[in-house]
Amino acid sequence: MTPHTPDPVDASASGNPLLRHLNPEQLAAVTLPARHALILAGAGSGKTRVLTTRIAWLVQTGQVSPAGVMAVTFTNKAAKEMLTRLGTMLPIPVRGMWIGTFHGLCNRFLRAHWKLAGLPQSFQILDAQDQVSAVRRVIKAMNLDEERYVPKQVAWFIAGSKEEGLRPRDVSVRDEQTRKLVEIYQAYEDQCQREGVVDFAELLLRTYELMRDNAALREHYQHRFRHILVDEFQDTNRLQYAWLKLFAGPGNSVFAVGDDDQSIYAFRGAQVGNMSDFEREFHVEHVIKLERNYRSYGNILDAANELISHNRRRLGKNLRTEAGPGEPVRVYEATSDFAEAQWVLEEAQQLHREGTPRSEIAILYRSNAQSRVLESTLFNAGIPYRVYGGLRFFERAEIKHALAYLRLLENPNDDTSYLRVVNFPTRGIGARTLEQLQDAARTSGRSLYQSVGAVAGKGGANLAAFNALVDAMREATRGLTLREIIEHVLEASGLQDYYRNEKEGRERLENLDELVNAAEAFVTQEGFGKDAVALPIDEQAGAIADGDPPAVALADIVPDAETGEIISPLAAFLTHAALEAGDNQAQAGQDAIQLMTVHAAKGLEFDCVFITGLEEGLFPHENALSDFDGLEEERRLMYVAITRARKRLYLSHSQTRMLHGQTRYNIRSRFFDELPEHALKWITPKVQGFGGGRGAQSGWGSAPATPPWSAAPAKIEPRVATSDGVALRVGQSVFHNKFGEGMIVTLEGSGNDARAQINFGRHGLKWLALSVAKLTPIE
């Protein structure tokens, strides 16, 4: 009955139990010879299984030692899952294997080779927030206008440059603006270096450059990692691709698994083109397509296949199933976002009554802002739900404060952390004092911590007291366990007292307690060093593997001179906190409906999926419509959304929606017209000529079955204006010779002055003068 039990294909020929449950394509992929290979793995085709089974098979058949395998993923979750599955397949400890995220592995690499990489041993990692605030400081220090150089955008520029492999001197400067941006980039780099911090992109770029420039090191690692496996290859950016090229020495095998149709991070620099580049540049002989889907019923797959066939830039792939058509995809049109939420609620309740666990019901949307209505509807109905996204554990303010103190223990020159907590809780250190301090630090080229002596007066005394506090905490925690260190710092910093006295502080206090727990769990479960300890593993590699990793590389791994530790538990924990933002509000245990953006849903699957807000301008999003690639990415996003569903899929859109505090009138998403009619069931009548019509197609002259909102309670603001005696009202759909169909959003003025704001979907929102514009009402 359920479609996701794979057919046991006869693999008895091999007689290997590892390979028993693979279909022929999967089996072929898993047992490919040790050459470069590209696996095009469609949604739900058993991609993770292929990856893990391949590793297990390689190790089990003695083709490679566990230390000779490197497997790269994008998310911690995927890495963890791979390790877990592998652990059940192989009778060896898998923890030390080089399986992790790009950033995690780079961190491991840089912890081992910090000296060669030109980093302090206890370098800290800036998360995205920290990076923006670091950039903001640079911009302020350079006396630049924050309006013109928006910190967030500049941070984006810097990260983007790094992901292209470009240092400031490599960025080609065409205009004045870019020249300035490069200047900021350079100053930012100097600042990071001075403070001993690296951002996410830097982890990769440093590793890349070190591998590129140090032949001995490169040869060592190329020799070591005979098999490199890459998950979600379609999401790699240029730097990651170049990085892989460096690690893939002669004679190595790169086994890349990806799905070009699920590439939804191009906006963040992912290059789908890496897949075809890989095929060409690595002379890939084996391309295997996994098209058999074990997840969804036929109607859902038909919808996905048909939709994605509208994309032109594809490698070409079609999902198929043997599970039968299943239920039709249900489509609902609501009059308002509120009504839409209400409908979702009722359907979800029905599903629950019929036996679907709430956790198997997912409500997806394009942007986070849409979750509010859904949340309040579920909340008012008393239905348990869980929202993904939003603030994650290690991103919470109180947690970041605590971490900042801890980071100062490791590295007092970390100005980002210094600024975050120097006056929190307040210690009489105001903006003026800090300005003086920053000036002093700037002119002397030293850190804030090092510059307190330069500030005179009361402010200076307070600063000195803060420094003394940090020093005292460091002294007091020497030799303590991680748990004790954190407990001491929470107390001594005054954070705990601060939140104890705060009205809203209870939850924050609980979170601080949770931090202690997280640290405790980190120490016990993880053996604390999974991200950090490189030396023991490399030693193992020397022992287990082929016997000849060059000593030169190992000698470059530098332990702490005093203790011989590779990294302290505290440093390891701080790394963990930066690299793994932690789960959101894990209200674990309760059976709850799952709410998330489509992006967040990637890689997940549910029995029942609702995709809401399918409206022009929202999904596809208006900002993505300007260019062709943007639209194709939106379509892939929709494809990802559809393929999350196992048994039932619901699509909905609404005529009106509160957005940015005002009611917007939207037309149906064009994606509806790209779905196969036979797979759909329209709960509300489909209205001709809406959203879809590519002009020639569907005549809107023909009588629609039922006006969309006459059946449902109409809650459209009925304002009226005229042009040529034609009555218009807000919410009315009209046809314009140039812009096609649109929906009237606003009406203003009267007579010759009358204007209308009209949502033309792909042509955007436009103001038209009604005395000029020729509009024909539709409907």
Next chain:
DNA sequence: AGTGTTCTTCTTTTT
């Protein structure tokens, strides 16, 4: 130095 008030912005975001 801390708090209250207006002004601005508003996709997605694995690390």
Next chain:
DNA sequence: GAAGAACACT
């Protein structure tokens, strides 16, 4: 509509 930042006030 709500969060975050800049500004003004006490």
